[in-house]
Amino acid sequence: MKKYQLMxxxxxxxxxxxxxxxxxxxxxxxxxxxxxxxVEVRAGLKRLVQTAQEVIPLACSGTGAMEAAVVxxxxxxxxxAVVCAGKFGERWxxxxxxxxxxxxxxxxxxxxxxPAARVAETLRTRPEVTAVLTxxxxxxxxxxxxxxxxASATRDSAAILIVDAVSSLxxxxxxxxxxxxxxxxxxxxxxxxxxxxxxxxxxxxxxWRRVEASRLPKxxxxxxxxxxxxxxxxxxxxxxxxxxxxLREVLRMLEAEGLGNVLRRHDRLARATRAGVEALGLRLxxxxxxxxxxxxxxxPAGVDSEAIVAAFSADHNITxxxxxxxxxxxxxxxxxxxxxxxxxxxxxxxxxxxxxxGLGQPVDFGAGVRAAQKVFADRG
Amino acid sequence: MKKYQLMxxxxxxxxxxxxxxxxxxxxxxxxxxxxxxxVEVRAGLKRLVQTAQEVIPLACSGTGAMEAAVVxxxxxxxxxAVVCAGKFGERWxxxxxxxxxxxxxxxxxxxxxxPAARVAETLRTRPEVTAVLTxxxxxxxxxxxxxxxxASATRDSAAILIVDAVSSLxxxxxxxxxxxxxxxxxxxxxxxxxxxxxxxxxxxxxxWRRVEASRLPKxxxxxxxxxxxxxxxxxxxxxxxxxxxxLREVLRMLEAEGLGNVLRRHDRLARATRAGVEALGLRLxxxxxxxxxxxxxxxPAGVDSEAIVAAFSADHNITxxxxxxxxxxxxxxxxxxxxxxxxxxxxxxxxxxxxxxGLGQPVDFGAGVRAAQKVFADRG
Numbered sequence: 044m045k046k047y048q049l050m051x052x053x054x055x056x057x058x059x060x061x062x063x064x065x066x067x068x069x070x071x072x073x074x075x076x077x078x079x080x081x082v083e084v085r086a087g088l089k090r091l092v093q094t095a096q097e098v099i100p101l102a103c104s105g106t107g108a109m110e111a112a113v114v115x116x117x118x119x120x121x122x123x124a125v126v127c128a129g130k131f132g133e134r135w136x137x138x139x140x141x142x143x144x145x146x147x148x149x150x151x152x153x154x155x156x157x158p159a160a161r162v163a164e165t166l167r168t169r170p171e172v173t174a175v176l177t178x179x180x181x182x183x184x185x186x187x188x189x190x191x192x193x194a195s196a197t198r199d200s201a202a203i204l205i206v207d208a209v210s211s212l213x214x215x216x217x218x219x220x221x222x223x224x225x226x227x228x229x230x231x232x233x234x235x236x237x238x239x240x241x242x243x244x245x246x247x248x249x250x251w252r253r254v255e256a257s258r259l260p261k262x263x264x265x266x267x268x269x270x271x272x273x274x275x276x277x278x279x280x281x282x283x284x285x286x287x288x289x290l291r292e293v294l295r296m297l298e299a300e301g302l303g304n305v306l307r308r309h310d311r312l313a314r315a316t317r318a319g320v321e322a323l324g325l326r327l328x329x330x331x332x333x334x335x336x337x338x339x340x341x342x343p344a345g346v347d348s349e350a351i352v353a354a355f356s357a358d359h360n361i362t363x364x365x366x367x368x369x370x371x372x373x374x375x376x377x378x379x380x381x382x383x384x385x386x387x388x389x390x391x392x393x394x395x396x397x398x399x400x401g402l403g404q405p406v407d408f409g410a411g412v413r414a415a416q417k418v419f420a421d422r423g
Numbered sequence: 424m425k426k427y428q429l430m431x432x433x434x435x436x437x438x439x440x441x442x443x444x445x446x447x448x449x450x451x452x453x454x455x456x457x458x459x460x461x462v463e464v465r466a467g468l469k470r471l472v473q474t475a476q477e478v479i480p481l482a483c484s485g486t487g488a489m490e491a492a493v494v495x496x497x498x499x500x501x502x503x504a505v506v507c508a509g510k511f512g513e514r515w516x517x518x519x520x521x522x523x524x525x526x527x528x529x530x531x532x533x534x535x536x537x538p539a540a541r542v543a544e545t546l547r548t549r550p551e552v553t554a555v556l557t558x559x560x561x562x563x564x565x566x567x568x569x570x571x572x573x574a575s576a577t578r579d580s581a582a583i584l585i586v587d588a589v590s591s592l593x594x595x596x597x598x599x600x601x602x603x604x605x606x607x608x609x610x611x612x613x614x615x616x617x618x619x620x621x622x623x624x625x626x627x628x629x630x631w632r633r634v635e636a637s638r639l640p641k642x643x644x645x646x647x648x649x650x651x652x653x654x655x656x657x658x659x660x661x662x663x664x665x666x667x668x669x670l671r672e673v674l675r676m677l678e679a680e681g682l683g684n685v686l687r688r689h690d691r692l693a694r695a696t697r698a699g700v701e702a703l704g705l706r707l708x709x710x711x712x713x714x715x716x717x718x719x720x721x722x723p724a725g726v727d728s729e730a731i732v733a734a735f736s737a738d739h740n741i742t743x744x745x746x747x748x749x750x751x752x753x754x755x756x757x758x759x760x761x762x763x764x765x766x767x768x769x770x771x772x773x774x775x776x777x778x779x780x781g782l783g784q785p786v787d788f789g790a791g792v793r794a795a796q797k798v799f800a801d802r803g
Contacts, residue, residue: 051451054664065665066446069618071431071742102620104482104661107643119640141642232661238449240482240620240663260499260640262521263487281484281612283620283663284434285445362451 045360050391052182052337052364053210054232054239055381060296061237061289070288072278080291081276087294088243091302092227093218098245099269102283105209105230108242110138111264112205112226116174116246116253119143123174124165124202126157126193130183130367131207135176142259147172153184153370154339156331159192166200173253174203179211183367185339185376187215187332191222198223203250209233209242210336213297214309214380225250231286233336234309236293236381241286309335312379312388315415319392320377322414323399323406328374336380339366341373343404348375354398361394385419425740430771432562432717432744433590434612434619435761440676441617441669450668452658460671461656467674468623471682472607473598478625479649482663485589485610488622490518491644492585492606496554496626496633499523503554504545504582506537506573510563510747511587515556522639527552533564533750534719536711539572546580553633554583559591563747565719565756567595567712571602578603583630589613589622590716593677594689594760605630611666613716614689616673616761621666689715692759692768695795699772700757702794703779703786708754716760719746721753723784728755734778741774765799 049056070077088098101108117123121144125135128151139146147169149157162175175197179190190206197204203225208217212227213234219227225247232239244266246254254267263280272279297305313335317327320340328339342348352365352375366374377391392411400406429436450457468478481488493515497503501524505515508531519526527549529537542555555577559570570586577584583605588597592607593614599607605627612619624646626634634647643660652659677685693715697707700720708719722728732745732755746754757771772791780786 047448049449049451051453054449054451054661057449057665062446062448065618066442068427068442069429069434069437071429071434071744072619073431073744074736074742102482102484103487103643104663106660107483107487110643138642141645142640230661232664238445238663238665239452239661240666260522262518263483263490263644265521280486281434281610281619283484283618284612285437285618285665286620356454362454364451364453 048361048387048390050361050363050378050387052376052378052380055236055378055383057236057238057289058293058296058382061292064292065285065289067288070284072282072284077284078276080287084287084290084294085273087298091213091294091297092245094220094227094245096245096247097270097273098243099266099273100282100287101242101244101264101269102240102280103242104239105207105228105242106134107264108228108230108244109134109207111244111266112228113138113142113144114259114261114264115257115266116203116205116226116250117142117144118256118258121145121173122147122169122171123176124149124162124169124172126162126175126177126188128155128157128184128186129153129178129181131178131181135207139176154186154328154330156186156188159189159196162193163196166196166202172202174205176205178207179217180215180334180336182210182337183370185329185334185337187334189332190217190224194222194224197225203253210334210380213305214336215334216306219245219247231290234381235290237286237289241283241290309380311418312383312385313338315385315388315418316377316379316391318414318418319388319411320395323396323411337376337378339374339376342375343399346402346404347372350402351375351398354401355394358398358401359394361391388415428741428770430758430767431742432756432758432760435616435758435763437616437618437669438673438676438762441672444672445665445669447668450664452662452664457664458656460667464667464670464674465653467678471593471674471677472609472625474600474625476625476627477650477653478623479646479653480662480667481622481624481644481649482620482660483622484619485587485608485622486514487644488608488610488624489514489587491624491646492608493518493522493524494639494641494644495637495646496583496585496606496630497522497524498636498638501525501553502527502549502551503556504529504542504549504552506542506555506557506568508535508537508564508566509533509558509561511558511561515587519556534566534708534710536566536568539569539576542573543576546576546582552582554585556585558587559597560595560714560716562590562717563750565709565714565717567591567714569712570597570604574602574604577605583633590714590760593685594716595714596686599625599627611670614761615670617666617669621663621670689760691798692763692765693718695765695768695798696757696759696771698794698798699768699791700775703776703791717756717758719754719756722755723779726782726784727752730782731755731778734781735774738778738781739774741771768795
């Protein structure tokens with residue numbers, strides 16, 4: 044028996060509380076039962092996003108919500124600056140260009156970040172830039188970008204800040220209102236520990252004013268229309284009912300743990316993972332602030348990272364992820380977000396030790412686990 | 424104890440086979456396990472849509488797939504004809520106009536239909552019409568439009584036929600290739616008996632040629648990009664994994680029953696429902712071919728149909744639906760699609776008898792049930 048373990052950077056495991064709630068008989072979305080559910084979920088999402096704004100749910104994946112953020116706040120011919128140091132940064136560029144938006148690409152090598160000073164400088168020298176688009180956690184590289192710094196640059200400019208928080212909501216601190224982030228985009232399958240298929244957009248007042256001026260066509264992703272129905276506590280189109288049912292459960296779990304504790308848990312899991320990986324002589328891919336959601340790791344010299352991913356699956360029934368795009372073969376990624384706890388990290392590192400040895404690498408058995416244990420033992 | 428029963432025209436009940444499959448630990452979508460699942464699901468969807476084309480899954484509700492059909496096959500400034508005799512016909516018009524498409528509205532009073540001859544005449548007199556958009560089953564009125572007739576009109580013209588089959592796939596016969604339908608749009612939460620959040624587009628060769636010429640912006644709903652990844656048996660963006668897992672189960676159930684039997688079951692349930700409702704002295708809303716998916720019924724004179732919906736829920740724990748838009752208060756709707764069987768109709772009619780009596784209407788108890796029983800007894 045090999046117990047199946049999902050340790051990829053999303054979708055993440057779903058707690059049985061949510062799985063069983065979603066396995067109950069289907070609710071209809073135009074009933075008092077769904078209304079009561081939606082009231083609770085709306086309030087919980089606001090607390091999680093740390094905003095007084097409505098957090099608008101959309102039946103789509105995170106990419107759909109990224110597109111919603113663009114088509115609602117921008118117009119063809121606008122110019123945006125995109126923080127691009129990974130595959131999801133490239134996705135912002137692709138979405139913007141698909142809609143006829145000019146892109147000033149603030150690129151950095153994958154694994155690095157773009158300093159806030161460079162964003163501020165861009166806003167000074169390129170006054171035509173009306174929005175800055177970034178990831179918070181870049182899932183392809185395991186880097187956490189300086190959203191707080193970007194927000195302090197955009198807040199005093201005419202540009203709005205649009206943040207893809209798909210792999211940071213409920214994982215890394217992102218107080219939307221306090222930092223002055225204009226748009227937060229998130230998804231269900233990362234920190235929220237749910238199946239994919241539900242995503243979210245929260246817009247601040249400056250962003251809502253942009254919505255009034257936006258001339259890009261939209262219908263399914265029309266956030267102004269969505270907000271009108273959300274404020275009536277109704278669904279505009281048929282919602283992803285079962286995932287919303289699961290959302291109530293996970294929001295209750297997160298509230299019971301407390302957001303501060305949730306964020307500290309992710310930080311601890313990430314530090315332990317990094318310590319374990321480095322103790323095994325491996326090199327982290329992130330050369331900037333690492334994300335608390337996942338750890339991207341260089342494969343040892345001469346080893347194809349896809350072979351590591353395959354061995355995790357074939358030998359240990361554990362799903363991790365390889366590198367995306369140009370990082371394929373170079374990098375493997377360990378997720379430690381959402382429904383993830385200390386002993387999951389221990390399992391991942393123990394499996395990594397076995398996998399490396401199986402691939403003929405020299406391994407000091409227990410060294411990775413020991414380093415993680417020391418992080419966990421330090422409760423200071 | 425009042426057993427909860429969902430008898431609305433979608434979302435419909437989900438069979439426990441699918442609920443329990445979806446409650447299993449989350450799969451990752453870039454694994455051999457998911458690939459094997461997707462191979463099976465792709466083949467099953469083709470058989471269900473009766474097409475040799477790929478049936479492209481999208482993580483969204485049916486409205487998202489309607490929008491995908493429009494933005495991939497049309498361009499701003501194009502002119503389309505829309506069959507509009509209900510709320511979902513109006514939705515086609517709204518989507519088209521949102522994208523700068525001119526609309527020739529072929530309207531009929533709600534409850535009626537648009538004859539195929541009128542579509543053919545429109546194509547003759549308005550050669551600028553490049554597409555005809557219609558519902559197959561119009562869920563707001565319970566009418567089945569003559570898609571076969573529309574297809575025979577469009578097939579020999581330059582216009583393509585785009586059919587919203589959200590509440591007809593797996594319910595009413597729609598042999599896409601045989602009839603020459605160019606685009607079929609469907610959703611997960613009706614005949615497929617799944618939670619909402621997964622939708623589908625299937626395009627014929629003429630429609631794919633339109634995709635090459637379409638100049639409307641798109642990214643999340645870029646069907647050409649989706650098809651390229653589907654043909655590699657991969658997901659483009661994160662799919663609605665759990666619903667795809669459920670899809671495998673329901674496709675197996677539908678295959679075991681046989682599509683012909685599935686369609687005959689729906690026809691029988693619909694005939695029994697109509698017979699029962701009429702035996703109780705109520706009047707059907709559909710004045711054209713009724714849909715096998717649902718039955719829309721006029722409330723008795725002097726009775727608000729919302730009171731009927733409320734009594735089903737409060738007194739019997741049964742969710743049915745009221746009228747939408749201008750039909751609110753006038754009409755109630757009974758769903759009998761998807762995971763629906765003969766004794767569900769008996770329960771719905773028995774409850775209707777109780778509800779009508781509770782609202783002070785004269786009721787011949789058993790008359791509705793008796794009429795349905797006679798339909799079921801006739802196996803000829």
